[in-house]
Amino acid sequence: MGKRSEFANQRTNLMLDIRMIRDNPAAFDAALFRRKVAPVSAQILALDEARRAKIMAAETAQADANAAAKQVGAAKASGNEAEFERQRALVASKKAEITALTDEAKAADVALNDLLLTIPNLPHDDVPNGADEHDNFEIKKHGSPRNFDFQPVEHYEIPSVMPGMDFETAAKLSGSRFVLLSGAVARVHRALAQFMLDTHVEENGLIETNTPVMVREEMMYGTGQLPKFGEDSYQTTDGWWLIPTAEVTLTNIVNNATVEESYLPRRFAAHTLCFRSEAGSAGRDTSGMLRQHQFEKVEMVTVCHPDHSDAEHLRMTACAEGILEKLGLPYRTVVLCTGDMGAGARRTHDIEVWLPGQNAYREISSVSTCGDYQARRMNARFKPTEGGKPEFLHTLNGSGLAVGRCLIAVLENGQQADGSVMLPEVLHPYLRGKTTINANGTLV
């Protein structure tokens, strides 16, 4: 498997727009400051300056040697033995110098890139400043929590659900943060995934995609899981990484590609397993199936022209919201503040579904536009129709939705006083007309 340094070598100077930093270091630092990142432009520019000086020195030496090497050929052709020997010696003497300078240039380049790889994306201007989730800004609220004439419970406490949601056996098989679903619960879970995918494909026009869940290491760099967040994912003994989300596979479809502008926008949807180590979340959401090492998700990814990413962001958010609306689940949508956004995002909309058992809105989808951040890492570009140089495209990703969490929401919102669960109408066709999990846990 590829080593990180090798990879960084190939991706010379792409991680962030170095020219933008050169032109306006203060603005760069100011944008990062909004994410609580200490100023780094001075360090970047120093490395950049050193790098360029080394490159110039190395290339000058190389140019000299190339010119002399040409003279060698000419001298030999004309039979000038003395000149031949003289130029030959000249080239030979340049060799050590070139090697040293080239190595230095390469080292400077790698140093710069290693630094750039760790720097998060710059937030969009319209993203609110803030420290954590308390500073997120609500932009939409849909539906209102149902009035229960009894005390609603959490999903794993619903009498009709309990037989089909077995954490003990899952723990025996695999450990904590796993679940074994069976019977009606497993069936509803499957129905949800099918419903989501069908809706995205048939109504939202996304391209149904079935992807690998194990990927090469460089793909994890492409979408930004590496180098900083390797702890959050699993790697096999063969070097493959298990995807924490299909964002990794869907987005990397355009890894190292230059597509025609007419290819854009390209909108994908995939239903996959996702794997997360949940390192650092010890003690959080340990009850129920809210936070698992392995879960299913229907993911949406769009690659598009830079001019369209803001509109696509709204579109994708609406696609995710539409699923909840069809399911009749109350939700709200928030814009994440600078302190709560993921590293790769320029702007993120979190969609939070109402969970009556928790008496709270909980995240069920996260829809982000990444601007050119991932595209630069992946070297994903498009060729403008009007001609001209290839440009980096923009990438967006969003859950549409997390299937397990959606199951929780459907169960909690549909629970009845007698312990049964009434299921959303849109799922009925996927359940062969059945509508309810009765108090015994049977689908009827």
Next chain:
RNA sequence: GGAGACGUGCCGGAGUGGUCGAACGGGGCGGUCUCGAAAACCGUUGAGCCUUUACGGGUUCCCAGGGUUCGAAUCCCUGCGUCUCCGCCA
């Protein structure tokens, strides 16, 4: 798991040490012709980096990394990848 073949530009495909960023063909783009289109003909057509106000200049790239050589797409080594056959297998 065993055996073999291969890895060149948008595509196909030459090239086995200098004159190769790369023949030839296809495609794309521009033009001539045409009422228009097709055909034909002519021309043109990669990317990154450094430098330059600009024009331009330099440098790197023929899977990747090393090596041989005055000089490598071409020779050697290693790695990665793809394909084919056999075995095994959902």
